[in-house]
Amino acid sequence: MAFTSKNLERARTIVASYPRPKSAVLPLAHLAQDQDGWLSPEAMREIAVMTGIEPAEVLGTCSFYTMFKRDPVGRLVVSVCTNVTCLVTGGPEVLEHLVDRYSDDDEVFVEEVECLASCDGAPAMQVNYEFHDGLTTASAEGIIEAYKRGELVARGTSGGRLE
Numbered sequence: 001m002a003f004t005s006k007n008l009e010r011a012r013t014i015v016a017s018y019p020r021p022k023s024a025v026l027p028l029a030h031l032a033q034d035q036d037g038w039l040s041p042e043a044m045r046e047i048a049v050m051t052g053i054e055p056a057e058v059l060g061t062c063s064f065y066t067m068f069k070r071d072p073v074g075r076l077v078v079s080v081c082t083n084v085t086c087l088v089t090g091g092p093e094v095l096e097h098l099v100d101r102y103s104d105d106d107e108v109f110v111e112e113v114e115c116l117a118s119c120d121g122a123p124a125m126q127v128n129y130e131f132h133d134g135l136t137t138a139s140a141e142g143i144i145e146a147y148k149r150g151e152l153v154a155r156g157t158s159g160g161r162l163e
């Protein structure tokens with residue numbers, strides 16, 4: 001959806017902080033995703049207007065980064081690493097367990113990702129880009145359940161889901 005009036009103010013402030021408006025594309029994409037939980041075509045069109053570029057250029061930029069979701073996802077985005085260090089320390093088992101456990105849960109979106117640069121704590125995952133490591137299948141599920149109960153705070157790609 002379009003930016004709320006409060007976020008439109010934020011967006012204008014972001015654009016004004018750059019010498020060239022098009023430099024604000026990524027911060028605006030984070031803002032839109034934090035507002036809606038994903039980056040909708042409508043949001044990309046609004047970002048294009050605000051930055052003076054074509055919507056296709058916004059799409060081209062944002063589609064490069066896997067953290068920008070171009071379809072609706074759950075409130076909790078769980079990114080499980082299965083790269084080399086995590087591969088040999090249980091990452092695939094954590095991923096398989098979480099995919100099975102949350103396959104019918106619209107609130108939780110589980111994805112497989114490349115190295116999270118947290119190899120010393122492998123196996124590792126992120127929940128809304130917050131790091132968690134030293135995982136077992138049980139501890140990973142326990143962490144997600146803690147987010148669901150509100151005991152842990154789920155933040156968005158730029159630090160918080162915005163109204």
Ligand code: FES
Nearest residue numbers: 081086116118119
């Ligand atoms: S290999 Fe998993 S965090 Fe680096």
